[in-house]
Amino acid sequence: MADKKLETPMLDELTTGAWPSFVRELKKVADRKPMVQDLLGQLELSYQEGQGHWKHGGIVGVMGYGGGVIGRYSDVAEEFPNVAHFHTMRINHPSGWFYTSKALRTICDIWERHGSGITNMHGSTGDIILLGTTTPELEPTFQELCRAGFDLGGSGSAVRTPSCCVGQARCEWACYDTMALTYDLTQTFQDALHRPAFPYKFKFKCAGCPNDCVASIARADMSIIGTWRDDIRVDQEAVKAYAAAGVNIERDVCGRCPARCMQYNGKLSIDNRSCVRCMHCINVMPKALRPGTDTGATLLIGSKAPIVQGALLSSVLVPFMKMEPPYQELKDLVDRIWEWWDENGKNRERVGELIQRMGMRVFLEAVGLEPHPDMIFHPRTNPYVFYDEFFEAEEEEPEAS
Numbered sequence: 001m002a003d004k005k006l007e008t009p010m011l012d013e014l015t016t017g018a019w020p021s022f023v024r025e026l027k028k029v030a031d032r033k034p035m036v037q038d039l040l041g042q043l044e045l046s047y048q049e050g051q052g053h054w055k056h057g058g059i060v061g062v063m064g065y066g067g068g069v070i071g072r073y074s075d076v077a078e079e080f081p082n083v084a085h086f087h088t089m090r091i092n093h094p095s096g097w098f099y100t101s102k103a104l105r106t107i108c109d110i111w112e113r114h115g116s117g118i119t120n121m122h123g124s125t126g127d128i129i130l131l132g133t134t135t136p137e138l139e140p141t142f143q144e145l146c147r148a149g150f151d152l153g154g155s156g157s158a159v160r161t162p163s164c165c166v167g168q169a170r171c172e173w174a175c176y177d178t179m180a181l182t183y184d185l186t187q188t189f190q191d192a193l194h195r196p197a198f199p200y201k202f203k204f205k206c207a208g209c210p211n212d213c214v215a216s217i218a219r220a221d222m223s224i225i226g227t228w229r230d231d232i233r234v235d236q237e238a239v240k241a242y243a244a245a246g247v248n249i250e251r252d253v254c255g256r257c258p259a260r261c262m263q264y265n266g267k268l269s270i271d272n273r274s275c276v277r278c279m280h281c282i283n284v285m286p287k288a289l290r291p292g293t294d295t296g297a298t299l300l301i302g303s304k305a306p307i308v309q310g311a312l313l314s315s316v317l318v319p320f321m322k323m324e325p326p327y328q329e330l331k332d333l334v335d336r337i338w339e340w341w342d343e344n345g346k347n348r349e350r351v352g353e354l355i356q357r358m359g360m361r362v363f364l365e366a367v368g369l370e371p372h373p374d375m376i377f378h379p380r381t382n383p384y385v386f387y388d389e390f391f392e393a394e395e396e397e398p399e400a401s
């Protein structure tokens with residue numbers, strides 16, 4: 001069936017709108033790639049029948065690595081033989097997704113020689129996604145990528161490829177160097193990234209400021225979000241300029257502060273002890289307000305999408321930690337978390353689910369952290385407080401001789 005022109009009337013409907021269509025782009029590739037022609041045929045069949053035709057039937061990879069390749073097989077291979085194998089390769093992206101045009105052309109040229117030519121820039125993990133190749137082509141693709149300076153990313157029950165926002169490379173609000181930390185974590189945890197040994201996946205995502213442009217709070221087992229612990233810097237003349245330009249500071253800045261820690265009476269005053277670092281005021285008046293100078297990051301733990309259980313947002317684990325090389329305090333904490341997770345986690349149980357199951361108190365004791373008021377999932381619902389009582393045995397008086 002792959003030898004003749006396939007009719008795809010249902011897919012063709014997706015090319016009729018005003019928006020760019022992946023179907024139109026795939027058909028351009030199908031003219032030179034029989035694999036893509038069969039891919040379109042199988043997708044048309046799925047649309048007709050209302051069900052997918054990809055199956056999981058084994059683990060594939062490259063020599064020495066347990067992750068980085070996602071096996072994909074067709075259950076209608078007799079009809080579409082060119083997609084009998086359609087494996088996906090995850091390629092470790094550069095921090096901040098900075099590429100030269102030469103690097104992008106190198107990747108595309110390699111994939112044109114060994115695979116379908118289809119890419120996904122980028123997947124939700126952050127990797128470069130190379131979609132569709134056969135088992136015999138995996139090792140040659142990997143070797144050629146390595147010679148070009150690229151490596152596979154994470155997949156399976158492993159550390160997934162760490163990712164970050166552009167941070168201090170382009171953003172004036174970044175409170176630490178996200179790209180340097182991401183590169184360091186990638187190099188430090190190479191073994192955990194390439195050789196899956198965990199109960200399930202573990203994701204690092206690094207955001208330079210509380211705007212969290214990588215949505216780490218919703219998508220990372222460990223969210224590393226830049227913050228500051230001193231006062232917001234205020235340029236009162238610039239505040240007046242915003243007011244003169246028509247900004248209603250009392251309503252749109254002070255009135256929308258979630259902590260209600262700001263007042264404006266011709267001069268902006270901030271109760272920094274009550275500030276929750278939400279960035280709203282800074283986003284509204286970026287020329288007048290800036291983060292403080294004592295910067296670092298808040299560590300949060302436990303977010304995930306709904307698979308085994310429902311979706312979770314990450315919750316605060318360490319309210320403030322300085323983020324400076326060699327990041328040893330962070331790495332030591334991660335090692336303790338992984339040790340506890342390895343020992344107690346069930347198969348396919350994320351670390352946030354394990355904390356829910358066993359309790360935050362048990363988790364904090366295991367990783368050696370003191371409880372802090374910021375470590376809450378939601379306001380308490382139990383009005384009772386229980387205390388652990390410790391009694392010391394009274395020393396017995398020595399008997400008279």
